[in-house]
Amino acid sequence: MLTTQQLQDIEQLQKECEILDHVQLKLNWEMLRDRQTEPLDFFHYENGELIAFLGLYAFGSTVEVCGMVKPSERRKGHFGRLFNLAMEKANSNGYKKILLNAPAGSDAAKFFLNTQGAEYAFSEHQMEWRETPLVETNDVLLRQATEEDYEMSVRLSVTAFGLEEDDARAMESHHFADNTDMLMIDVKEETVGKLRVSREDGQAWIYGFSILPGYQGRGIGRKALRQVVKEQSSAGFTVHLEVETRNDHALRLYESVGFKAVHVQDYYKYECR
Template structure:
């Protein structure tokens, strides 16, 4: 579990890097605040100041890697040392797939990734909802998930995201923080989809939005999206989500509701030797 001081230090360094580089880092704060006993975070301090940070974020057998270095302390090997320690942890934990994450416009990150021999895999748009009139929806119900929804949640993760069943079951067993809601999407008293909403510092992020294949193309996803956006916006949150850049169908859906792309995150595959 990370200490309050460590979390504050990470946040301060993130702000400094984002302002200097004009980027948005993806540090998965929802997971950072809910760390358990397994150490997945790596720090380099000098004179009590956090100089470099790297975090591992496990999603079943896949692990994502993201980190940062104080702008004035780059090219001194700090991040390379943390990366080496992190890869030792990745090996010991037996993750099958490693994805290194970096802002699409970060030249420093690309320099490091190329040096490691990482190969570009895909990119994601980080999108923000811009106020748009939203129609009322009455025939789609969003409700909080219960333990009875476990098997359906696993099925949705397998069919919508292509996860293998073991990974899906591990991810669905994860306990999220109190600022996160798991919502099931019901139509005519039948569950056909799900999504997750995480709220942090005035922002609401939508994750894991999925509809069973046999119910896609009926406008259900659009209605559910309009409903959750309206609820979070009315509660005073700005609303955000992520979508893979080559997923044209999802991209058009989100744009039709009022989302605009504001940042790009690049993902690179890495083979740990």
Template sequence: MLTTQQLQDIEQLQKECEIHDHVQLKLNWEMLRDRQTEPLDFFHYENGELIAFLGLYAFGSTVEVCGMVKPSERRKGHFGRLFHLAMEKVNSNGYKKILLNAPAGSDAAKFFLNTQGAEYAFSEHQMEWSETPLEETNDILLRQATEEDFEMSVRLSVTAFGLDEDDARAMERHHFADNTDVLMIDVNEETVGKLRVSREEGQAWIYGFSILPEYQGRGIGRKALRQVVKKQSSAGYTVHLEVETRNDHALKLYESVGFKSVHVQDYYKYECR
């Protein structure tokens, strides 16, 4: 479990890096605040100040890696040392897939990734909803998930995102256990999709939006999004979501509801040496 001071130090360093680089870092704050006993975070302090940070974020057999270095302290090997320690942890934990995450506009990140021989995999758009008229939708139901929805949620993650079933189960166990709202999408009393909504500091984020393949193309996804956006916006939240660029259909769907891309995160595949 991270201490309050550590979390404050991470937040302060994140703000400094984002202002300097004109980017937005994806540090998975939900997971940082919910760390258990296993150390998955790596720190470098000098004179009581956090200089470099790297976090591991596990999703079943896949682990994502993201970190940062104080702008005035870069090119001194700080991040390389943390990365080496992190890869030792990755090896000892037996993760099968490693994804390195960096803002698309970060030259410092690209320099490091190139030196490590990482291979570009895909990009992820972080989108924000712009005020747009939304039609009322009454023929679908969004309801809070229960334990009885767990197997369907796993099925949706496997079919919609191509996840390994064991990874999907591990991810869904985490989602069902935390305080994020998991919502199931019902049509004619049959569950056909799901999404998650996380609210913090005036922002509502939509994650994991998926519809069973046999129900896609019927306008269900658009109606569900309209309903979620309308509810969160009416409650005073700005509404955001994430979507991979390789999913062109989803990108167009979100844009049709009023979402616009504001930040892009690049993901790179990495093989431990």
């Protein structure tokens, strides 16, 4: 578990890097604040100040990696040392896939990734909803998930996201145990989809949005998104989500509801040496 001071130090370093580099870092704060006993975060301090940080974020057998270095302390090997330690940890944990995450506009990150021999895999839009008239509907129901929805949630993760069943079960077990923001999407008393909403610092983020393949193309997803956006915006939250740039269908769906791309994150595949 990370201490309050460590979390504050990470946040302060993130703000400094984002302001000076004009980027947005993806540090998965929900996971950082929910760290358990296993050390998945790596720090370099000098004179009580956090100089470099790197975090591992496990999603089943895949682990994402994101970190940062104080701008005035770059090119001194700090991040490289943390990276080597993190890769030793990733290797010992047996992750099947390692994805290195970096803002698309960060030249410093691209330089480091190139030196490590990382291979570009895909990019992801971070999107924000811009106020748009939303048509109300009452034929799609969003309800709080219960333990009885666990198997359907696993099925949705496998069919919609292509996850292996073991990975899907591990992820859904975590969400059902620790999160009260999982919503199931019902149509005519039949569950056909799900999404999760995380709220913090005035922002509501939509994750894991999925509809069973047999129900896609019927407007169900658009109606469900309109409902959740309306609820969150009415409660005073700005609404955000993420989507891979190569997922044209999802991108068009989100744009039709009023979402606009504001940041891009690049992902690189890395093989441990």
